[in-house]
Amino acid sequence: MDLLQELKKHNKRAAAKLITMVENRNPGYQEALKDIHKLSGNAYVVGITGPPGAGKSTLTDKLVKELRKKGKQIAIIAVDPTSPFTGGSILGDRIRMNDLSLDAGVFIRSMGTRGHLGGLSESTKAAIKILDVYGAEYIFVETVGVGQSEVEIVKNADTTVMVLVPGLGDDIQAIKAGIMEIGDVFVINKADREGANRTKAEIEMMLDFSNKEKRPSVQMAVAVDNKGIIEIIDEIEKHKEYLIDTNKFHHNRIESTKEEIVEIIKGYILDKIFNNQHINEELNQLTKDVVERNVDPYTAGDLLLKNIKL
């Protein structure tokens, strides 16, 4: 089948096949992405992040169901940078979404590290474009964990929802520092647990010291009981309006596109290095010299660079 034609016709299988093609860098994937890029840019991307155990999947599930009531077309990309599995992994999580996966208006995809030669962040970006052209109006990008690669992935989102839970204890100290910059909407999930108000107060205090132009709101929720869901959707919509009104929406897309081009150039250059037998042999010899302390790695890099022709 002509995948691009089928993708435009809202064919789920075509979307899934194209994502797999990009993940594996199968022949023709770049040509396909070139065409897809020109048709993309319409979907709104919501990032869902937070520490393990915060209930991100359940929250995503409920947010999606709420948006489905309004007839919106949805895609969910669940990204796990720690998992080598792809296309159907994070099984425990996704099983919970079983009823969603039966809904023709929802596309669900898991992505792990396997087969992402160009990096998980690049594959996620490509999957977003594919699902955009497929016709998803909202694309949820859910990550496991709060490490640096998760931050990279969440950078693809227009609005990022940071999901926390009461009683993170000492860990909140470590998490706090990293999350302030990337959260646009904060959710304290499992807010029926002890300590929810204290966690809220802690986050509000951090926000007092933040330099963000728009102060993120902090929402209480019990996703499993569907509590607080409508309010979170409202906050996402408010953030979207803010981005559009202040032209930040456009500005952010400019910044992420610039990063995208730079990543592509990096990839090209690495291909040049690793697809060239002569350079490979020189790299091996220089590596040996560096390990034996005959030369330092910076000088080795200089020497190697002299032989690379772009």
Next chain:
Amino acid sequence: MDLLQELKKHNKRAAAKLITMVENRNPGYQEALKDIHKLSGNAYVVGITGPPGAGKSTLTDKLVKELRKKGKQIAIIAVDPTSPFTGGSILGDRIRMNDLSLDAGVFIRSMGTRGHLGGLSESTKAAIKILDVYGAEYIFVETVGVGQSEVEIVKNADTTVMVLVPGLGDDIQAIKAGIMEIGDVFVINKADREGANRTKAEIEMMLDFSNKEKRPSVQMAVAVDNKGIIEIIDEIEKHKEYLIDTNKFHHNRIESTKEEIVEIIKGYILDKIFNNQHINEELNQLTKDVVERNVDPYTAGDLLLKNIKL
């Protein structure tokens, strides 16, 4: 003072200054690292990783105290890829180590994302070399979290200790997949808690399916009560012997050195792009074209690459 001379004399302040110099890429940092590289390669590097709340800091603390009884010189690098703070952060954790920081035979350093222009993994690698030449016999690299960047950091270690706790619940599913490959020694900390045996059984079962040549051992510990510490040290030593006997120690250092050279080349190339006004202007123009869908990012990358001279 002549930092390199002082470093060789086991001067703590010189070591701290050199690490800061590298983090900030201050003038001369590369020259310093060139000299340091040639003197390095003697320390044994132990990675400590695992999910937040697993008690990694406490465990590191106890392992270090045990090695200090044997008179070993120790360095601890605590890396937090989610924290923008550097040189003294992860306060809550490090305060617990206060008695250690009064020990002249222990060097402690926290590293966050701030000021790591070349990437946290590169800075960690450099800090290891500096502390190696400083005279640390064991360097502990402790990370927060289990994301992809933590995996990158742990790759710098000769032996990696994966710290888990009972009752991770559903999260263990997500964690499991990612940890199998990087753990050389598994520790179930807080093993006096309910469910420790079940967690051990789960991990052993995963290890049954692992392709590792040397099956990692799974140790029970209650770090806070100093239980299981000697056994973990034994396992680290056994793994070290295994690496040396099978020549994997040398092989692993070859592999990590090769990666190091490739990273350095990538950095050089990026410098070329971003320190050239003409290329920067072209990147800005192309970014605009890509955002407006006049051109796709791959073609933009191609066009830009043509103007880069190495």
